Amino acid sequence: MTNIAILGFGVVGSGVAEVIATNNETIARKTGEHINIKYILDLREFPDHPLGGRVVHDMKIILADPEVTVVAEMMGGAHPAYDYTRAALEAGKHVVTSNKEVVATFGAELLRIAKEHHVRYLFEASVGGGIPVIRPMSSCLAANELSEVDGILNGTTNYILTQMIHAGKTFEEALAEAQEKGYAERNPAADVEGTDACRKICILAALAFGRLYAPSSVHTEGITAVTAQNVADAEALGGVIKLIGRAGRVNPADPDSDVFLLVSPHVILHENPLSCVDDVFNAILVRGNAVGDVMFYGRGAGNLPTASAVVADIIDILTHKDAEIFVPDWESAVGAPADHTALPYAFLCRIETSAPFADAIASLQAVCAGAEVLTSADAFDGTLAFVTPVMSEAQLRTMAAPLGTLTSVIRVMP
Amino acid sequence: MTNIAILGFGVVGSGVAEVIATNNETIARKTGEHINIKYILDLREFPDHPLGGRVVHDMKIILADPEVTVVAEMMGGAHPAYDYTRAALEAGKHVVTSNKEVVATFGAELLRIAKEHHVRYLFEASVGGGIPVIRPMSSCLAANELSEVDGILNGTTNYILTQMIHAGKTFEEALAEAQEKGYAERNPAADVEGTDACRKICILAALAFGRLYAPSSVHTEGITAVTAQNVADAEALGGVIKLIGRAGRVNPADPDSDVFLLVSPHVILHENPLSCVDDVFNAILVRGNAVGDVMFYGRGAGNLPTASAVVADIIDILTHKDAEIFVPDWESAVGAPADHTALPYAFLCRIETSAPFADAIASLQAVCAGAEVLTSADAFDGTLAFVTPVMSEAQLRTMAAPLGTLTSVIRVMP
Numbered sequence: 001m002t003n004i005a006i007l008g009f010g011v012v013g014s015g016v017a018e019v020i021a022t023n024n025e026t027i028a029r030k031t032g033e034h035i036n037i038k039y040i041l042d043l044r045e046f047p048d049h050p051l052g053g054r055v056v057h058d059m060k061i062i063l064a065d066p067e068v069t070v071v072a073e074m075m076g077g078a079h080p081a082y083d084y085t086r087a088a089l090e091a092g093k094h095v096v097t098s099n100k101e102v103v104a105t106f107g108a109e110l111l112r113i114a115k116e117h118h119v120r121y122l123f124e125a126s127v128g129g130g131i132p133v134i135r136p137m138s139s140c141l142a143a144n145e146l147s148e149v150d151g152i153l154n155g156t157t158n159y160i161l162t163q164m165i166h167a168g169k170t171f172e173e174a175l176a177e178a179q180e181k182g183y184a185e186r187n188p189a190a191d192v193e194g195t196d197a198c199r200k201i202c203i204l205a206a207l208a209f210g211r212l213y214a215p216s217s218v219h220t221e222g223i224t225a226v227t228a229q230n231v232a233d234a235e236a237l238g239g240v241i242k243l244i245g246r247a248g249r250v251n252p253a254d255p256d257s258d259v260f261l262l263v264s265p266h267v268i269l270h271e272n273p274l275s276c277v278d279d280v281f282n283a284i285l286v287r288g289n290a291v292g293d294v295m296f297y298g299r300g301a302g303n304l305p306t307a308s309a310v311v312a313d314i315i316d317i318l319t320h321k322d323a324e325i326f327v328p329d330w331e332s333a334v335g336a337p338a339d340h341t342a343l344p345y346a347f348l349c350r351i352e353t354s355a356p357f358a359d360a361i362a363s364l365q366a367v368c369a370g371a372e373v374l375t376s377a378d379a380f381d382g383t384l385a386f387v388t389p390v391m392s393e394a395q396l397r398t399m400a401a402p403l404g405t406l407t408s409v410i411r412v413m414p
Numbered sequence: 415m416t417n418i419a420i421l422g423f424g425v426v427g428s429g430v431a432e433v434i435a436t437n438n439e440t441i442a443r444k445t446g447e448h449i450n451i452k453y454i455l456d457l458r459e460f461p462d463h464p465l466g467g468r469v470v471h472d473m474k475i476i477l478a479d480p481e482v483t484v485v486a487e488m489m490g491g492a493h494p495a496y497d498y499t500r501a502a503l504e505a506g507k508h509v510v511t512s513n514k515e516v517v518a519t520f521g522a523e524l525l526r527i528a529k530e531h532h533v534r535y536l537f538e539a540s541v542g543g544g545i546p547v548i549r550p551m552s553s554c555l556a557a558n559e560l561s562e563v564d565g566i567l568n569g570t571t572n573y574i575l576t577q578m579i580h581a582g583k584t585f586e587e588a589l590a591e592a593q594e595k596g597y598a599e600r601n602p603a604a605d606v607e608g609t610d611a612c613r614k615i616c617i618l619a620a621l622a623f624g625r626l627y628a629p630s631s632v633h634t635e636g637i638t639a640v641t642a643q644n645v646a647d648a649e650a651l652g653g654v655i656k657l658i659g660r661a662g663r664v665n666p667a668d669p670d671s672d673v674f675l676l677v678s679p680h681v682i683l684h685e686n687p688l689s690c691v692d693d694v695f696n697a698i699l700v701r702g703n704a705v706g707d708v709m710f711y712g713r714g715a716g717n718l719p720t721a722s723a724v725v726a727d728i729i730d731i732l733t734h735k736d737a738e739i740f741v742p743d744w745e746s747a748v749g750a751p752a753d754h755t756a757l758p759y760a761f762l763c764r765i766e767t768s769a770p771f772a773d774a775i776a777s778l779q780a781v782c783a784g785a786e787v788l789t790s791a792d793a794f795d796g797t798l799a800f801v802t803p804v805m806s807e808a809q810l811r812t813m814a815a816p817l818g819t820l821t822s823v824i825r826v827m828p
Contacts, residue, residue, distance in 0.1 A: 019557050019704045026559050026669070124554065130705035132546075132554030139733075140538065140546030143433050143725030145440050255440070273711055276690035290433045290722035291544035291712060297687055298708035308704035311557030319553075320734065 002318055005039040005062040007084055008075030009046060009055070012098050012125070012310065015303030016072055017051055019311050027311070031318040035311075038068055041084075059084050063091045070314055073097040082106050089113045089121060096313035098125035098306050104199035108212045108330035122313035127153065127200045130305030131298035133284045135316070137207050138328060144288025145255045146208040148248035150413070153200040155280035155300040156184045156191035157223050157243045162278045164231050165240050171226060183280055193222035194243065194263040201245030201261055204284065205337075206330045208247065209259045217336040221264040230265075230408055233348055233385040236374045239269040241410065242277070250338050252287075258338035267348050267412040274413070341393040346412040348387050349396070353404035360384050360403075367399050383407060390414070416732055419453040419476040421498055422489035423460060423469070426512050426539070426724065429717030430486055431465055433725050441725070445732040449725075452482055455498075473498050477505045484728055487511040496520050503527045503535060510727035512539035512720050518613035522626045522744035536727035541567065541614045542696045544719030545712035549730070551621045551700060558702025559669045560622040562662035564827070567614040569694035569714040570598045570605035571637050571657045575679075576692045578645050579654050585640060597694055607636035608657065608677040615659030615675055618698065619751075620744045622661065623673045631750040635678040644679075644822055647762055647799040650788045653683040655824065656691070664752050666701075672752040681762050681826040688827075755807040760826040762801050763810070767818035774798050774817075781813050797821060804828070 006013050020027070020035050028034045039056050046052040059080075062068055071088040073095055075081040082102050088095050090113060097103065102110070103126045114121035124134045128151070137146075152158050156178055163174035175192065178184035190196045198220045206212040223243050234241045244266040251257035268275040273295050277283040282300025287293050299305040353360045357380040364371050370389040388396060393409070400406050420427050434441070434449050442448045453470050460466040473494075476482055485502040487509055489495040496516045502509050504527060511517065516524070517537045528535035538548045542565070551560075566572050570592055577588035589606065592598035604610050612634045620626040637657050648655045658680040665671035682689040687709050691697040696714025701707050713719040767774045771794040778785050784803040802810060807823070814820050 015704075022703065023557055023559055027557065030556050130702075131708055132550035135554050136546035136550050139730060140549050140726045141722070142444055142729040143437055143441065143722050145437055273690055273695075276687055281687075288544075288722065289436065290429075290718040290725070292716075292719055294545055294710070294712035296708070296710060299706050302706075304704040305706055308555070308557050308702060311704070312554045315556040316553060 001034050001036050002069060003036050003038040003067045004070040004072055004314060005041060005068050006037055007041045007071060007073045007081070009040050009042040009044070010074065010076070011303045012074040012306045013040070013042075013072075014049075015307030016074065016310050019304060019307045027315060031315055033318060035314060038065070059087065063087055068093060070094045070096065070317055072310055072314065073099055073102070074310065075099065076101070078102060078105060085110060085121070086113060089117055089119055092117050092119055094119045094122070094317045096122045096125075096310055096317070098123070098310055100126040100196070100199040100203060104202040104212070104215050107203065107206060108332040111328060111330055120317055122316060123203070124313050125306045125309035127203050128282045128284055128296065128298065129300040129302060130308040131282060131284065131296050131300065132309070132312070133204075133296045134207060136296065137204070137286060141286060141288050141291060141294070144290045146286060146288050147252035148246070148287040149201070149204045149208050149284065150274065151201060151204060151245045151284040152242050152274055152277050152282050153197040153245045153284070153300065154191055154243060155282055156188065157197070158277065158282070159183050159280045160192070161223060161226070161241055161243065164226070164228060166278070168228070170228055171224065192224050194220040197243060197245045198263045201247050201263060204245070205247035205259060205261055207328065208286070209249070210329065211259060211331045211333045213259070213261055213333040213337050219262045219264070219340045223265055225408070226265050227408070229350065230348075230410060233350065233374055234267045234410070236385065237267060237269070237348055237387055237412070239267040239412070240275050241265050242268045242274060244268070244274070244413065260338040260340055260343055262340040265410055267410055269413070272413060344390045344392060345414065346387055346390050347393070347396050348385070348410045348412055349400070349406055350383050350385050350408045351400060351404045352383050352407050354382070363403055367403065387412065415448050415450050416483060417450050417452040417481045418484040418486055418728060419455060419482050420451055421455045421485060421487045421495070423454050423456040423458070424488065424490070425717045426720045427454070427456075427486075427488040428463075429721030430488065430724050433718060433721045441729060445729055447732060449728060452479070473501065477501055482507060484508045484510065484731055486724055486728065487513055487516070488724065489513065490515070492516060492519060499524055499535070500527060503531055503533055506531050506533055508533045508536070508731045510536045510539075510724055510731070512537070512724055514540040514610070514613040514617060518616040518626070518629050521617065521620060522746040525744055534731055536730060537617070538727050539720050539723035541617050542698055542710065542712065543714040543716060544722040545696060545698065545710050545714065546723070546726070547618075547698045547710045548621060550710065551618070555700060555702050555705060555708070558704045560700060560702050561666035562660070562701040563615070563618045563622050563698065564688065565611075565615060565618060565659045565698040566656050566688060566691050566696050567611040567659045567698070567714065568605055568657060569696055570602065571611070572691065572696070573597050573694045574606070575637060575640070575655055575657065578640070578642065580692070582642070584642055585638065606638050608634040611657060611659045612677045615661050615677060618659070619661035619673060619675050622700070623663070624743065624745060625673060625747045626744045627673070627675055627747045627751050633676045633678070633754045637679055639822070640679050641822070643764065644824060647764065647788055648681045648824070650799065651681060651683070651762055651801055651826070653681040653826070654689050655679050656682045656688060658682070658688070658827065674752040674754055674757055676754040679824055681824055683827070686827060758804045758806060759828065760801055760804050761807070761810050762799070762824045762826055763814070763820055764797050764799050764822045765814060765818045766797050766821050768796070777817055781817065801826065
């Protein structure tokens, strides 16, 4: 029997207890032992829960108990989650977590501390909820030099965009509905402004490229500015708008080239499998030099899916006792990732112009050979939708300046 | 340095050599050592290949060399691949393979032999080419009781169906094109008749449910009977036709209930993420009681993707030396899986009738309340397309008998 402690008995923490209670026999068949939740650390009491008697309010009790070999941290927030994680690792206990904020901010340091104390720090649940992606990236794709990771990493924003695309709702209507259904919080900023997706792409980039950039150093645009008009323009181009976290090598063929990271709405053309990922589902596409593109898809949030990943990490620890496991070395990156404005993109644009339709098109084509106009003469309302050839954002801004005011610029995923 | 032997220097075997040559430094960074291909076993000589000097023709040389700790079997076919695998395991060497025929037929026995000799038998490359699926199913989803696995498991047939769906080709035209492009072999039987997909769903079912059914015991229909008319009927229903390998618990809520397996064309409705998997891509959808549905997507064949999975297995062995690894216990299933004709399905049907349109519809609705007719009066040509409510195939046959001749019956994926 392995004794574990759960830190934080909220949605995910109680989900972990539920998965263990439901599937403990299956787990024991696979690992040879049962999991026992010896302690639950929370500020609250849970008198009506079957495990209510295991609740403690002092982390020192857990740290001091040699019977506890695994700590599952599901508190959320940076502190005290980071501090407790560190203390647990230093006390020689394995730690598994769903806390993306802690992993994205302190992951490099915590992995180093884990290594020093011959324990493991696992965080499958921090990205993509229950979707297996962290472990497959570090093991199944280990034979590959990875050049890019793209993900639909936030279920709330994907639900809102899906409603805008398939039900013709405005951003405000879709957000209100998401809040009603419990998919979005009352204060939806971390989701709709891209903060959550940013933390997750930082974690994925560290796995792929061995370097952990601070989320604050990553250019992050949310979906608050996406309009029904943008959705229609993307459709005219043969795609859909998705909030994408994107990380890659500036030169995909050179594994020593700089790493770029950004989070922003992108047009995903229908050929790209990410275009089919709707509602609250998440998906992560990984590109390797041997395997090509692989994609992992599933529910990116929710108590049981996320708990499924947390418990999988616990099982991984149980089935690899005393093993010399490879621990990734993450460099703590100093400074910012490569300049995202220099990345080559086609851009889906709307420009406001005072010129008549024919003149506006002539001016556009004079400065931007190869631009494809998406607005017909009939639909012209003083704004023109077009898609540029591949260029940098800096080139786009210079090119468009004499034409009028760019009212929207959306990257088209290459 | 780890010395390995490659058995079979065809498409995949030479791909493994290429991946190791290209990414050996990356691999060494992750595992702490380089991989050295000490021997290549093949009937042929490869005088122009840089590794041509490592070619041997006698398996005994490899078995007798204690420096070889890992054997990578990529010969294809049941014999002598099975015999060499068995001998290697008995000689205390780990074996990794891409050979689905050997795994699907002898996997239970070979896993047992591996366990007895404290070595590992890994086969990530046997299903889905480079797509990580075997390891994620056995590790990342270990906290789940799995109830179903559905897969687009054969790239050739998926390419043919994609051409029929999106380019309006007939089966014969699409097959000819696939052969021209090298996606289909001159004798395409193993692909188009479903044999290849059948072996793979047997392996996935064994992983999910712990029991290995003989491929010969699984009801297997290929795509040779799929017509342009079927494709159009599926579209009218809001879906696409895909060749699906399907395995699951007869009662999804009961982990002790019988296991069903079948391979057949299915209508996949557009809401299902498998409907977006086109061309030579493969995808595997797994359903767990905690995680819900997750899907793994990528290139299901090709030398480098498959080699990527083979080398990942080698890396797994290198990074878990001396570890007590959980080895799945596969029961060799005696007899056939659960009766597939009893499975609940909606069926997309065409029926040939001598009755006029209105009478045909009236008769249909008299025997099958809730059947939805897809043929309009204008399009009626003596055959009627309809979709049934959920029923068993046995019920369908009984129900339809008085109506006319069923010219096609395609399962609609629930």
